Amino acid sequence: MRTLDVRVLCDTTARLLVEANYQIPPDILEALRAAAKSEQSEIGRQTLAHLVRNYEVAAAERLPVCQDSGVTVVLLETGQEVHWTGGSIEQAIFEGIRRGTSNGYLRVSVVGDPIARRTAAGAPPGVIHYEIVEGDRVRLTLASKGFGAENMSALRMFAPADGPAAVKDFIVDVIEHAGANACPPVIVGVGIGGTFEKAALLAKKAVLRPIDRRHQRPETAALEAELLDRINCLGIGPQGLGGVVTALAVNVELYPTHIAGLPVAVNIGCHSNRRVSTEL
Amino acid sequence: MVIGLECRPTVDPAAIHALKAGDAVSLSGELITIRDATAKRLVELAATGQPLPVHLGGRLLYAVGPSPARPGQVVGSAGPTTIERFVAYLPFFFEQGVRGIIAKGELHGPIMREFEKAGAVYFAAIGGLGALLGKQVQRAEVVAFPDLGPEAQFRFEVHDFPAVVIIDRHGGNYHETARARWRRDPAR
Numbered sequence: 001m002r003t004l005d006v007r008v009l010c011d012t013t014a015r016l017l018v019e020a021n022y023q024i025p026p027d028i029l030e031a032l033r034a035a036a037k038s039e040q041s042e043i044g045r046q047t048l049a050h051l052v053r054n055y056e057v058a059a060a061e062r063l064p065v066c067q068d069s070g071v072t073v074v075l076l077e078t079g080q081e082v083h084w085t086g087g088s089i090e091q092a093i094f095e096g097i098r099r100g101t102s103n104g105y106l107r108v109s110v111v112g113d114p115i116a117r118r119t120a121a122g123a124p125p126g127v128i129h130y131e132i133v134e135g136d137r138v139r140l141t142l143a144s145k146g147f148g149a150e151n152m153s154a155l156r157m158f159a160p161a162d163g164p165a166a167v168k169d170f171i172v173d174v175i176e177h178a179g180a181n182a183c184p185p186v187i188v189g190v191g192i193g194g195t196f197e198k199a200a201l202l203a204k205k206a207v208l209r210p211i212d213r214r215h216q217r218p219e220t221a222a223l224e225a226e227l228l229d230r231i232n233c234l235g236i237g238p239q240g241l242g243g244v245v246t247a248l249a250v251n252v253e254l255y256p257t258h259i260a261g262l263p264v265a266v267n268i269g270c271h272s273n274r275r276v277s278t279e280l
Numbered sequence: 281m282v283i284g285l286e287c288r289p290t291v292d293p294a295a296i297h298a299l300k301a302g303d304a305v306s307l308s309g310e311l312i313t314i315r316d317a318t319a320k321r322l323v324e325l326a327a328t329g330q331p332l333p334v335h336l337g338g339r340l341l342y343a344v345g346p347s348p349a350r351p352g353q354v355v356g357s358a359g360p361t362t363i364e365r366f367v368a369y370l371p372f373f374f375e376q377g378v379r380g381i382i383a384k385g386e387l388h389g390p391i392m393r394e395f396e397k398a399g400a401v402y403f404a405a406i407g408g409l410g411a412l413l414g415k416q417v418q419r420a421e422v423v424a425f426p427d428l429g430p431e432a433q434f435r436f437e438v439h440d441f442p443a444v445v446i447i448d449r450h451g452g453n454y455h456e457t458a459r460a461r462w463r464r465d466p467a468r
Contacts, residue, residue, distance in 0.1 A: 041462060043444075050406055058357075058411035066410040067347040067357040067430075105356055107347040107430045117317065148362050148385070148407060180455055181362050181385035183407040226466075235462035239406055240386060241444065242458025272408045 002136035003083045006092035008280055009076070009140065013096025016142040017072055018104035020274040021064045024055050027212045028187070028248065028273055035185060035238075035245040044243030048185075051238075051271060066272045068146040069106040072097045072126030073204065075143075081136040090128060097125045109147075129201065138280040143208050149186060149270040152178035155200055158262035167192065167264050168223075172230045174266040175247065180240025183270035185248045187211055188231065191265040193255035199263035202253040207269040211249035224250045282306050282442075290338030291379050296401050299445045301452030305403065307441040311342040311382065312423070315361070315431035319369040321424075322433075326372070333424030333433060337377030340403075343384075345430035346414065355420040355436070357410030360384040363402060367391050374398035382443055386455045395447050403443035416441045 029052070036048035058065040074093050078084070086092075101108060112120030154174045158167060171190055178186070189207025191199040214221040227250040237243025248271070257263060285295055287309035299305070312334050314322075322332055343366060347356030363383035366373075371394055373381070379400050384407035395402060405413060419437035426432050446454045 041458075043458075047406055050409055050412065054409045054412045057415075061411070063411040063414070064347045064357040066408045067345060067359055067414075068361070068410075069347065105348045105350050107345060107356070109345075109430070146408075151362070179386045179459070180404070180407075181364060183384070230466045233464040233466045235459040235464065237458065237462055239384070239404065240455045240458070241404075242462040244462065244464070270408055 001081055001083055002079070003085055004138065004280065005086040006084055006089050007086055009089060010092040010096040010099070012140055012278060012280060013074060013093050013142065014100035014103060016140065016276045016278065017097060017100030017106070017144065020142055020144050020276045021069050021104055021106055022062050023059045024065055024272055025210065025275055027210045028271070029055055031211055031248045032185070032271065035248065039238065039243050039245045041237055041241070041243035043241045044238040044245060047238040047241060048245070064104070064106055065274070066146060067107055068109060068148065069101065070109055070144040070146040071150070073143045073145050074126060074128045075131070075141040076128060077131045077133045077137070077139040079136040079138060080132050080134060082138055093128055094125055101125065139277060140280060141208065141275065141277040144274040146183070146270050146272060149182040149268040152182040153203070153267045155196070155263070155265040157196065158264055160260065160262055162262065167262065168227060168230070170264060171227055171266050172234070175231050175268070176234050176236070178268055179236055182268045183272070184236055184240060185238055185245045185271050187269035187273045188227070188247050188250040189267040189269060190227070190250065190252045191255070191267070192252065192263070193257040194263060195257070196263060198255055199265040200267070202255055203265035203267035206251040206253040207267045207273065208275045209251045211251065215252055220252050220254060224252050284308070287311065287340045291340055293379065293399060296379050296399060297449060299401050299448050300450070301445050301448045301454040301457065303445040305443050305445060307340065307443060308439050309437070311340050311436045311438055311441070312336065313342050313344050313434040313436060314366070315343065315345045315428070316365055317428050317431040318425060318433050319366060321428070323369065323372055332376065334435065336373065338379055339377070340380040340382065341373060341378055342382045342436060346420070346434070347410070347430070355414050355417045358414040358417055359410035360405040360407055363387055370394055374400055387447060388453070388456070392447055392451060392453060396449055396451055399449050401445055401449060402447035404446045405441070405443045413441070
């Protein structure tokens with residue numbers, strides 16, 4: 001049994017939130033640098049060069065890469081042999097989000113009541129997903145999810161008879177419909193299978209997977225490559241100004257599903273796909 | 281070639297008229313900011329016969345909710361937000377005499393006619409360029425609704441603020457043109 005104080009969650013969340021907002025992941029920055037050379041449209045190359053510069057300046061001067069620091073999404077994987085002490089895990093993470101937002105000069109982008117659009121004292125400032133894993137390891141993953149891309153995400157429950165062709169068309173259509181709104185070049189996270197909510201969570205995990213890693217199953221990796229090719233043929237290009245780099249990657253995650261169903265979720269990440277992860 | 285455009289504080293209607301979809305512009309002068317909550321408040325003020333905090337005739341709007349300024353900074357990160365969420369408010373802004381709006385993302389369909397009728401232009405700034413765009417803001421002042429925090433209405437004084445004309449006042453839509461030009465058939 002390993003004993004940990006929840007304060008470590010608060011401190012780590014606050015630190016990771018600031019880090020995520022000042023520095024985009026190295027794999028994404030590399031992909032943008034490569035795209036700034038390979039993009040065929042001139043305005044697309046210029047746009048990508050501006051984005052690379054934005055990320056270099058933000059990191060050097062410790063500025064938020066984007067004013068939309070988004071909704072903080074935390075994934076806490078905690079070992080079943082870990083005993084948490086010192087208070088509420090949930091409150092510790094929420095307090096970490098509040099502290100990171102304030103310390104990092106990040107915008108408060110969350111409204112407490114989604115209908116009344118009013119802030120409420122003590123309202124949750126982010127979204128937490130928990131996973132119990134074997135052993136005593138703890139991993140905290142944090143993402144700042146901007147809503148330009150989040151708003152263009154979609155989920156659809158297919159029938160098994162619809163088959164792979166309809167699923168692929170749907171995924172490409174979501175990106176085509178999103179167009180410039182999702183701040184391309186985007187990262188496309190796809191969750192296929194499970195249930196309604198499992199597909200959405202798979203899509204979120206897919207969008208947070210590093211983009212220089214293909215799925216380990218060859219046929220799923222081939223699906224990712226085929227979807228990326230189709231999406232980059234849409235012509236949308238960087239910021240919708242035309243070109244061949246609409247997406248930097250398509251990441252697909254699969255899960256068993258019902259004999260009667262085929263849930264498909266598409267979660268879009270903008271080029272500022274902010275995520276950090278650490279072992280505690 | 282980049283077209284310089286002045287808005288001190290209003291923009292020359294002839295200069296707006298001459299812009300074509302796809303033109304790169306560099307804006308200098310005053311921009312009045314709007315957000316979802318800001319726009320709603322302005323409509324409510326007008327509906328009850330109250331004056332708007334800033335007269336919007338001849339002005340350019342910027343759809344942005346900046347991140348907080350550090351001590352010594354004018355403004356934090358300040359990139360554009362999505363235009364689509366303002367479609368319901370655009371006819372109201374045009375009634376007030378607004379000549380242009382800077383945001384990001386796409387607009388299609390009947391709303392394009394409103395730009396033509398109003399003699400107004402939609403400019404896209406680069407989404408996710410907040411750190412750099414914030415540096416183009418030389419002065420920032422809250423002019424209304426401080427209780428809305430990042431959605432307060434600001435007056436920004438900008439210098440060489442880069443944007444691209446997406447919808448001109450002649451029915452052109454650069455996102456549509458660009459997409460059609462670059463669309464390809466997939467390899468498989």
